Amino acid sequence: MNGETLSGPAIALSGVTHRFSTPDGRSLTALRDITMEVGRGEFVAVVGPTGCGKSTTLSLITGLAKPSAGSVEVMGAPVAGIDRRIGFVFQHDAVFPWRNVANNVAAGPLFRGSPRAEALELAGEWVRRVGLAGFEKHYPHQLSGGMRKRVALAQTFINRPEILLMDEPFSALDVQTRILMQDELLGLWSSLGASVVFVTHDLEEAISLADRVYVLTSGPGTVKSIYEVGLPRPRVISEVRFLPAFVELSRRIWSDLRE
Amino acid sequence: MKSKIRDESAPALEARDAAAMAKAKARKRFVIFLRIAFLVVILGGWELSARLKAIDPFFFSMPSQIFGQVWSWAVEGTAQGSLWEQIWVTLSETLMGFFIGAVTGILAGILLGRNALLADVFSVYIKIANSVPRVVLGSIFIITLGLGTASKVALAVVMVFFVVFANAFQGVREADRDLIANARILGASPRQVTVSVVLPSALTWITASLHVSFGFALVGAVVGEFLGARKGIGLMIATAQGTFNAAGVFAAMLILAVVALVMEYLITGFENALVKWRPAPLADS
Numbered sequence: 001m002n003g004e005t006l007s008g009p010a011i012a013l014s015g016v017t018h019r020f021s022t023p024d025g026r027s028l029t030a031l032r033d034i035t036m037e038v039g040r041g042e043f044v045a046v047v048g049p050t051g052c053g054k055s056t057t058l059s060l061i062t063g064l065a066k067p068s069a070g071s072v073e074v075m076g077a078p079v080a081g082i083d084r085r086i087g088f089v090f091q092h093d094a095v096f097p098w099r100n101v102a103n104n105v106a107a108g109p110l111f112r113g114s115p116r117a118e119a120l121e122l123a124g125e126w127v128r129r130v131g132l133a134g135f136e137k138h139y140p141h142q143l144s145g146g147m148r149k150r151v152a153l154a155q156t157f158i159n160r161p162e163i164l165l166m167d168e169p170f171s172a173l174d175v176q177t178r179i180l181m182q183d184e185l186l187g188l189w190s191s192l193g194a195s196v197v198f199v200t201h202d203l204e205e206a207i208s209l210a211d212r213v214y215v216l217t218s219g220p221g222t223v224k225s226i227y228e229v230g231l232p233r234p235r236v237i238s239e240v241r242f243l244p245a246f247v248e249l250s251r252r253i254w255s256d257l258r259e
Numbered sequence: 260m261k262s263k264i265r266d267e268s269a270p271a272l273e274a275r276d277a278a279a280m281a282k283a284k285a286r287k288r289f290v291i292f293l294r295i296a297f298l299v300v301i302l303g304g305w306e307l308s309a310r311l312k313a314i315d316p317f318f319f320s321m322p323s324q325i326f327g328q329v330w331s332w333a334v335e336g337t338a339q340g341s342l343w344e345q346i347w348v349t350l351s352e353t354l355m356g357f358f359i360g361a362v363t364g365i366l367a368g369i370l371l372g373r374n375a376l377l378a379d380v381f382s383v384y385i386k387i388a389n390s391v392p393r394v395v396l397g398s399i400f401i402i403t404l405g406l407g408t409a410s411k412v413a414l415a416v417v418m419v420f421f422v423v424f425a426n427a428f429q430g431v432r433e434a435d436r437d438l439i440a441n442a443r444i445l446g447a448s449p450r451q452v453t454v455s456v457v458l459p460s461a462l463t464w465i466t467a468s469l470h471v472s473f474g475f476a477l478v479g480a481v482v483g484e485f486l487g488a489r490k491g492i493g494l495m496i497a498t499a500q501g502t503f504n505a506a507g508v509f510a511a512m513l514i515l516a517v518v519a520l521v522m523e524y525l526i527t528g529f530e531n532a533l534v535k536w537r538p539a540p541l542a543d544s
Contacts (some may be wrong), residue, residue, distance in 0.1 A: 064443075090441060091437075098462075
């Protein structure tokens with residue numbers, strides 16, 4: 001590997017178009033000519049209305065979907081299959097309902113061939129880090145939505161991903177829990193230093209978390225505009241939204257979206 | 260609203276809880292009473308109308324005769340040996356057929372559920388095979404496999420296989436796509452996805468089918484014995500039928516019902532042990 005590859009962007013989409021073929025044989029364009037770059041350790045948020053192809057963007061980066069045109073590169077190399085350096089947090093609960101908390105968190109290391117005892121020990125550590133100590137033996141249905149989300153975060157972070165993709169992870173939570181989880185996420189992210197793509201339809205959430213916000217429009221999804229968020233870190237979510245710079249940026253994006 | 264709840268003293272709350280519990284208990288006792296009353300009315304009515312010759316006891320028998328028949332079978336044995344042996348023969352045929360049919364059904368369901376090409380190729384044949392009344396196959400099995408256990412097991416297997424297969428297949432197809440994607444991203448190989456995501460998701464479907472298919476296995480074994488056998492409850496029914504012994508037919512039916520209920524109870528226990536991660540149902544009697 002040369003120096004350029006190491007210092008290049010973590011994720012680079014250039015001129016990406018993605019088409020679906022529907023069962024009745026028609027072709028549907030979900031994304032058109034998307035160009036996006038995420039630097040190492042950068043936190044990027046993607047905002048847009050429902051159905052604008054935000055989730056498809058993430059599928060392209062994970063390798064679960066392939067672009068119809070253009071290129072998707074992760075860490076300087078084209079995406080080929082599922083990359084071990086990627087972590088993904090889903091919108092809905094994707095924790096395994098038949099595994100208890102400890103076994104859910106240990107899933108990644110176990111799948112990747114760690115010995116059971118070692119994986120469970122590591123899992124115990126992560127369960128504590130997300131504040132679920134004492135719940136190791138609980139099954140997901142015995143936990144609240146916020147606690148299940150913590151399990152999902154621990155499950156993803158235990159693999160120490162260099163790239164973290166999040167698909168509206170907190171949209172199903174109540175406002176209070178959501179703010180707690182956002183703070184939790186920023187804490188975990190700052191200790192891990194991963195590059196993040198955070199998809200959301202909540203503009204305030206995007207601004208309060210990210211370094212940069214991509215705004216997509218729908219039908220088919222295209223990048224409408226990009227905003228730099230100059231807010232200082234570390235941020236406290238419940239306070240950052242009252243900063244004048246936050247309010248100003250939020251107003252600018254809203255007025256752009258209205259056009 | 261909140262202050263109202265707080266205003267209530269602890270003893271008052273306790274009294275209300277106790278009252279609610281007493282009410283629930285009383286209702287439960289009432290239900291059990293009604294169940295027994297229903298049984299008494301049906302059996303009593305049957306017995307009475309048979310004794311008063313309102314219905315012909317030769318065709319319809321009567322509860323006392325049926326229980327008498329069960330008793331004499333249990334004590335004196337049946338025409339083809341002891342009652343317990345007959346039960347055991349039928350039960351072992353049923354269990355073998357059930358086990359083989361369930362295992363092959365689950366394996367085939369997972370294989371076709373996970374492989375779209377195999378599913379597209381074979382689904383049409385399975386549909387055809389499923390539309391054949393499978394009991395008819397019993398005659399073929401008797402011809403090829405003889406009067407012994409094998410022909411009954413074979414019939415039970417084909418009865419069970421399609422039910423379990425259809426459910427396992429559907430269960431695999433319905434496995435949550437996000438869960439599969441999550442497992443793959445966490446590092447699972449296709450085999451690991453099958454074992455630790457797809458199989459557990461399909462388990463609810465599979466266990467549900469086991470309840471139904473045990474009954475089918477029993478039907479397979481009994482019909483097989485009906486068609487030709489040397490031992491078993493099905494043969495007892497055939498014999499009773501041949502001698503116009505209505506009480507014998509009903510008595511064999513009663514024995515089969517008891518066997519099926521006991522097995523149903525065991526399967527439920529097995530199911531609960533297997534899917535204990537599921538939330539418990541809220542109300543249970």
